[in-house]
Amino acid sequence: MKRGRTTLSMVLVAGLIATWLAGTGVPLVGPALIPADAATCTINWTGNGGDGQWQNTANWDQGRVPNSTDYACIASGNVTFTTSDSVLGVNESGGTLTFNSGTLTLTSTTDASSFNAINVAGGGITVGTGATLNFPSGNTLSLSGSGTTLLNNGTVNWTAGTFCVNNGALLENAAQFNVGNNLTMEGCSGNGTFQNDAGAMIERNGGS
Secondary structure (H helix, E strand, C coil), X not given: CCCCXXXXXXXXXXXXXXXXXXXXXXXXXXXXXXXXXXXXXXXXXXXXXXXXXXXXXXXXXXXXXXXXXXXXXXXXXXXXXXXXXXXXEEEECCCEEEECCCEEEECCCCCEEEECEEEECCCEEEECCCCEEEECCCCEEXXXXXXXXXXXXXXXXXXXXXXXXXXXXXXXXXXXXXXXXXXXXXXXXCEEEEEECXXXXXXXXXXX
16 A cells, blocks of 8 residues: 655545545545544633633633643634644534634543634644544534644544635645545635645545
Protein backbone atom coordinates (compact mmCIF):
# COMPACT_ATOMS: atom_id res chain seq x y z
CA MET A 1 0.00 0.00 0.00
CA LYS A 2 1.50 3.27 -1.07
CA ARG A 3 2.11 5.99 1.48
CA GLY A 4 3.38 9.47 0.74
CA ARG A 5 2.82 13.16 1.05
CA THR A 6 -0.06 14.37 -1.08
CA THR A 7 -1.28 17.94 -1.40
CA LEU A 8 -4.71 18.52 -2.90
CA SER A 9 -6.05 21.93 -3.88
CA MET A 10 -9.79 22.24 -3.33
CA VAL A 11 -11.71 24.63 -5.56
CA LEU A 12 -15.38 23.81 -5.07
CA VAL A 13 -14.56 20.11 -4.90
CA ALA A 14 -17.81 18.18 -5.05
CA GLY A 15 -18.66 14.49 -4.90
CA LEU A 16 -17.27 11.64 -2.87
CA ILE A 17 -14.00 12.03 -1.05
CA ALA A 18 -13.01 8.81 -2.77
CA THR A 19 -13.48 10.53 -6.13
CA TRP A 20 -11.15 13.46 -5.50
CA LEU A 21 -8.54 11.20 -3.93
CA ALA A 22 -8.54 8.82 -6.87
CA GLY A 23 -5.13 8.51 -8.49
CA THR A 24 -3.30 10.62 -5.91
CA GLY A 25 -1.48 7.78 -4.15
CA VAL A 26 -3.37 8.42 -0.93
CA PRO A 27 -4.17 5.05 0.65
CA LEU A 28 -7.88 4.42 1.00
CA VAL A 29 -9.22 1.39 2.86
CA GLY A 30 -12.51 0.68 4.57
CA PRO A 31 -12.52 -0.24 8.27
CA ALA A 32 -15.49 0.28 10.56
CA LEU A 33 -15.66 3.77 12.03
CA ILE A 34 -15.99 3.50 15.80
CA PRO A 35 -15.45 6.96 17.32
CA ALA A 36 -14.04 7.09 20.83
CA ASP A 37 -16.38 8.22 23.58
CA ALA A 38 -16.41 11.70 25.09
CA ALA A 39 -15.27 12.20 28.69
CA THR A 40 -16.96 13.59 31.78
CA CYS A 41 -16.90 17.40 31.82
CA THR A 42 -14.56 19.05 34.33
CA ILE A 43 -15.47 22.61 33.30
CA ASN A 44 -18.63 23.90 31.59
CA TRP A 45 -19.38 26.96 29.48
CA THR A 46 -22.04 29.24 30.98
CA GLY A 47 -21.54 32.44 28.99
CA ASN A 48 -22.31 34.44 32.14
CA GLY A 49 -19.53 36.90 31.33
CA GLY A 50 -21.67 38.19 28.50
CA ASP A 51 -18.92 38.68 25.91
CA GLY A 52 -18.67 35.17 24.45
CA GLN A 53 -14.89 35.05 24.96
CA TRP A 54 -13.21 31.71 25.75
CA GLN A 55 -10.51 33.45 27.81
CA ASN A 56 -12.99 35.27 30.10
CA THR A 57 -13.08 33.39 33.41
CA ALA A 58 -16.63 34.62 34.08
CA ASN A 59 -17.88 32.52 31.15
CA TRP A 60 -16.96 29.21 32.84
CA ASP A 61 -18.61 27.52 35.81
CA GLN A 62 -15.30 27.01 37.62
CA GLY A 63 -14.42 30.72 37.52
CA ARG A 64 -11.33 30.11 35.40
CA VAL A 65 -10.49 29.21 31.82
CA PRO A 66 -9.92 25.56 30.83
CA ASN A 67 -6.40 24.28 31.40
CA SER A 68 -4.31 21.26 30.47
CA THR A 69 -6.11 19.00 32.97
CA ASP A 70 -9.62 19.90 31.82
CA TYR A 71 -12.22 18.38 29.57
CA ALA A 72 -14.30 21.42 28.59
CA CYS A 73 -17.97 21.20 27.62
CA ILE A 74 -20.03 23.70 25.59
CA ALA A 75 -23.74 22.88 25.34
CA SER A 76 -24.97 26.15 23.84
CA GLY A 77 -23.97 29.71 23.01
CA ASN A 78 -21.53 31.42 20.66
CA VAL A 79 -17.93 31.09 21.86
CA THR A 80 -15.00 33.06 20.41
CA PHE A 81 -11.41 31.77 20.76
CA THR A 82 -8.59 34.34 20.45
CA THR A 83 -5.86 32.85 22.62
CA SER A 84 -3.72 29.70 22.75
CA ASP A 85 -4.74 26.89 25.05
CA SER A 86 -4.03 23.21 25.62
CA VAL A 87 -6.78 21.02 27.08
CA LEU A 88 -7.46 17.32 27.44
CA GLY A 89 -10.47 17.72 25.21
CA VAL A 90 -13.63 19.60 24.26
CA ASN A 91 -17.21 18.43 23.84
CA GLU A 92 -19.08 21.13 21.91
CA SER A 93 -22.54 19.59 21.66
CA GLY A 94 -24.32 22.84 20.80
CA GLY A 95 -23.72 26.45 19.88
CA THR A 96 -20.87 27.66 17.66
CA LEU A 97 -17.14 27.87 18.38
CA THR A 98 -15.31 30.53 16.33
CA PHE A 99 -11.52 30.80 16.14
CA ASN A 100 -10.07 34.22 15.27
CA SER A 101 -6.47 33.63 16.41
CA GLY A 102 -4.36 31.31 18.51
CA THR A 103 -4.27 27.51 18.63
CA LEU A 104 -6.36 25.07 20.63
CA THR A 105 -4.50 21.80 21.26
CA LEU A 106 -6.35 18.61 22.22
CA THR A 107 -4.18 16.13 24.12
CA SER A 108 -6.16 13.30 25.75
CA THR A 109 -5.22 9.83 24.50
CA THR A 110 -8.20 8.19 26.24
CA ASP A 111 -11.18 10.55 25.81
CA ALA A 112 -12.26 11.94 22.45
CA SER A 113 -13.15 15.53 21.62
CA SER A 114 -16.27 16.34 19.61
CA PHE A 115 -17.28 19.48 17.69
CA ASN A 116 -20.77 20.42 16.56
CA ALA A 117 -20.22 23.70 14.69
CA ILE A 118 -16.86 25.43 14.35
CA ASN A 119 -15.69 28.34 12.24
CA VAL A 120 -11.91 28.70 12.06
CA ALA A 121 -11.24 32.13 10.57
CA GLY A 122 -7.78 32.52 12.15
CA GLY A 123 -5.38 30.39 14.14
CA GLY A 124 -6.33 26.74 14.30
CA ILE A 125 -6.77 23.42 16.03
CA THR A 126 -4.14 20.78 16.71
CA VAL A 127 -5.10 17.19 17.47
CA GLY A 128 -2.20 15.92 19.57
CA THR A 129 -0.40 12.61 19.17
CA GLY A 130 -2.74 9.82 20.25
CA ALA A 131 -5.70 12.19 20.67
CA THR A 132 -9.06 11.75 18.90
CA LEU A 133 -11.39 14.34 17.39
CA ASN A 134 -14.90 13.34 16.27
CA PHE A 135 -17.11 15.24 13.85
CA PRO A 136 -20.53 13.61 14.36
CA SER A 137 -23.82 13.79 12.48
CA GLY A 138 -25.05 17.33 11.83
CA ASN A 139 -21.70 19.04 12.39
CA THR A 140 -20.33 21.87 10.28
CA LEU A 141 -16.66 22.84 9.98
CA SER A 142 -15.34 25.86 8.11
CA LEU A 143 -11.61 26.63 7.75
CA SER A 144 -11.02 29.94 6.00
CA GLY A 145 -8.01 32.15 5.35
CA SER A 146 -4.27 31.87 4.88
CA GLY A 147 -2.54 30.56 8.01
CA THR A 148 -5.71 28.88 9.27
CA THR A 149 -5.01 25.24 10.03
CA LEU A 150 -6.46 22.01 11.30
CA LEU A 151 -3.43 19.83 12.09
CA ASN A 152 -4.10 16.20 12.89
CA ASN A 153 -1.35 14.31 14.73
CA GLY A 154 -3.79 11.77 16.15
CA THR A 155 -7.10 10.46 14.81
CA VAL A 156 -9.93 12.40 13.19
CA ASN A 157 -13.26 10.61 12.71
CA TRP A 158 -15.46 12.44 10.20
CA THR A 159 -18.66 10.40 10.33
CA ALA A 160 -21.14 12.95 8.97
CA GLY A 161 -21.68 16.66 8.34
CA THR A 162 -19.93 19.25 6.19
CA PHE A 163 -16.29 20.33 5.79
CA CYS A 164 -15.38 23.54 3.96
CA VAL A 165 -11.70 24.45 3.46
CA ASN A 166 -11.52 27.95 1.97
CA ASN A 167 -9.29 30.81 0.87
CA GLY A 168 -5.83 29.44 1.62
CA ALA A 169 -6.73 27.40 4.70
CA LEU A 170 -4.91 24.11 5.35
CA LEU A 171 -6.20 20.79 6.62
CA GLU A 172 -3.08 18.73 7.32
CA ASN A 173 -3.28 15.04 8.17
CA ALA A 174 -0.10 13.71 9.76
CA ALA A 175 -1.63 10.55 11.22
CA GLN A 176 -5.10 8.96 10.78
CA PHE A 177 -8.12 10.55 9.06
CA ASN A 178 -11.24 8.34 8.96
CA VAL A 179 -14.04 9.29 6.59
CA GLY A 180 -17.64 8.08 6.75
CA ASN A 181 -19.84 6.89 3.93
CA ASN A 182 -20.23 9.16 0.87
CA LEU A 183 -19.10 12.45 2.41
CA THR A 184 -18.17 15.62 0.56
CA MET A 185 -15.28 17.97 1.32
CA GLU A 186 -15.52 21.26 -0.51
CA GLY A 187 -13.72 24.53 -1.10
CA CYS A 188 -17.13 26.22 -0.68
CA SER A 189 -15.94 29.79 -1.36
CA GLY A 190 -12.35 29.55 -2.51
CA ASN A 191 -9.20 27.52 -2.73
CA GLY A 192 -8.08 25.52 0.32
CA THR A 193 -5.65 22.62 0.70
CA PHE A 194 -5.89 19.11 2.09
CA GLN A 195 -2.38 17.83 2.79
CA ASN A 196 -1.76 14.17 3.59
CA ASP A 197 1.75 13.86 5.03
CA ALA A 198 4.20 11.05 4.36
CA GLY A 199 3.13 7.93 6.26
CA ALA A 200 -0.30 9.34 7.12
CA MET A 201 -3.49 7.41 6.36
CA ILE A 202 -6.93 8.30 5.03
CA GLU A 203 -9.47 5.52 5.51
CA ARG A 204 -12.96 5.54 4.05
CA ASN A 205 -15.79 3.48 5.53
CA GLY A 206 -18.40 2.23 3.07
CA GLY A 207 -19.70 4.17 0.10
CA SER A 208 -18.82 3.60 -3.51
